[in-house]
Amino acid sequence: MTDIPGIVVTGGSGRMGRMLIRAVADSQAARLTAVLERPGHDWIGRDVGEAMGGAPLGVTVTDDAVEAFATAQGVLDFTAPDATAEYAGLAAQARAVHVIGTTGLGEGHLRAIAAAARHATIVRAGNMSLGVNLLVTLTRQVAAALGEEFDIEIVEAHHRHKVDAPSGTALMLGHAAADGRGVPLDTCSERGRDGDTGPRRPGAIGFSAIRGGDIVGEHDVIFAGQGERIVLRHVATDRALFARGALRAVLWGQDKGPGEFDMIDVLGLRAPVGAPRTGA
Numbered sequence: 001m002t003d004i005p006g007i008v009v010t011g012g013s014g015r016m017g018r019m020l021i022r023a024v025a026d027s028q029a030a031r032l033t034a035v036l037e038r039p040g041h042d043w044i045g046r047d048v049g050e051a052m053g054g055a056p057l058g059v060t061v062t063d064d065a066v067e068a069f070a071t072a073q074g075v076l077d078f079t080a081p082d083a084t085a086e087y088a089g090l091a092a093q094a095r096a097v098h099v100i101g102t103t104g105l106g107e108g109h110l111r112a113i114a115a116a117a118r119h120a121t122i123v124r125a126g127n128m129s130l131g132v133n134l135l136v137t138l139t140r141q142v143a144a145a146l147g148e149e150f151d152i153e154i155v156e157a158h159h160r161h162k163v164d165a166p167s168g169t170a171l172m173l174g175h176a177a178a179d180g181r182g183v184p185l186d187t188c189s190e191r192g193r194d195g196d197t198g199p200r201r202p203g204a205i206g207f208s209a210i211r212g213g214d215i216v217g218e219h220d221v222i223f224a225g226q227g228e229r230i231v232l233r234h235v236a237t238d239r240a241l242f243a244r245g246a247l248r249a250v251l252w253g254q255d256k257g258p259g260e261f262d263m264i265d266v267l268g269l270r271a272p273v274g275a276p277r278t279g280a
């Protein structure tokens, strides 16, 4: 037996899954105990190191989440909304810390995650990088300082394979901007302008999404006023960044009780009591 937490990576063959497997396998603070893929995937039954084109890692890819979670202390999950909602329940039953990077979650998925968080620690964030989570706190501060005479627009760019828009990060930034102004995002969010839109709605927070090539992830928060403009920008150039954040989150969660946390908690960036919190 060892005290080093055993970690399961879900969606092992995905762009993020491969990064997460590398991050855990290379870490002295965690050990890779299982890798999951969806039923029918051609990696099932293979050694994950070999499936990734390298040396064996001694871990066979499986589709049996119940068995994989039973002996794990943490689950790193960057897959798809339905899978993540199901994994939340199963990880909670095993009392494993569930780190959720999956974006595009709907109301039903969020309810399932909240229910699971009554029994186990969940860390969920649309972006696991330090830089973006700092950008979130800055966005809230700038929005609070400027007021509605500055129009807020959030522009994000991602690779051609991304299936959800706006990105999870763009939504985090939108919630932060709305928090800064003291309004809920759903009352002022403006998406997908096209055709005869009329003039910009006062107080709107606009979202635009670019998809192309191999862009890892870029986010601008634009505060556009009369005669001046502030642009807060984050550019990710390597997905390993997100995997390092996820690993940090699962280790942070090991001594926490049940509840839903985010990277602002993990990184210690939470605003003092009395200041507005950022939704995700």
Ligand SMILES: NC(=O)C1=CN([C@@H]2O[C@H](COP(=O)(O)OP(=O)(O)OC[C@H]3O[C@@H](n4cnc5c(N)ncnc54)[C@H](O)[C@@H]3O)[C@@H](O)[C@H]2O)C=CC1
Pocket (backbone or CB within 6 Å): 010, 011, 012, 013, 014, 015, 016, 017, 036, 037, 038, 039, 041, 078, 079, 080, 083, 100, 101, 102, 103, 104, 125, 126, 127, 128, 129, 168, 242
């Ligand atoms: N929070 C963050 O920092 C980041 C979040 N993401 C999010 O992570 C998610 C995955 O992104 P990518 O890796 O680019 O996608 P991808 O499509 O390359 O990988 C998803 C993987 O999940 C697997 N999968 C789907 N359903 C499954 C199931 N039921 N059981 C097990 N595996 C299943 C797929 O087979 C695939 O291997 C997206 O929602 C993306 O937005 C991506 C990067 C950073």
Ligand SMILES: O=C(O)C1=N[C@H](C(=O)O)C[C@H](O)C1
Pocket (backbone or CB within 6 Å): 103, 126, 127, 158, 159, 162, 166, 167, 168, 169, 170, 216, 217, 218
């Ligand atoms: O799908 C991606 O690739 C990414 N998704 C996350 C998001 O939706 O914001 C984080 C990052 O930008 C990469």
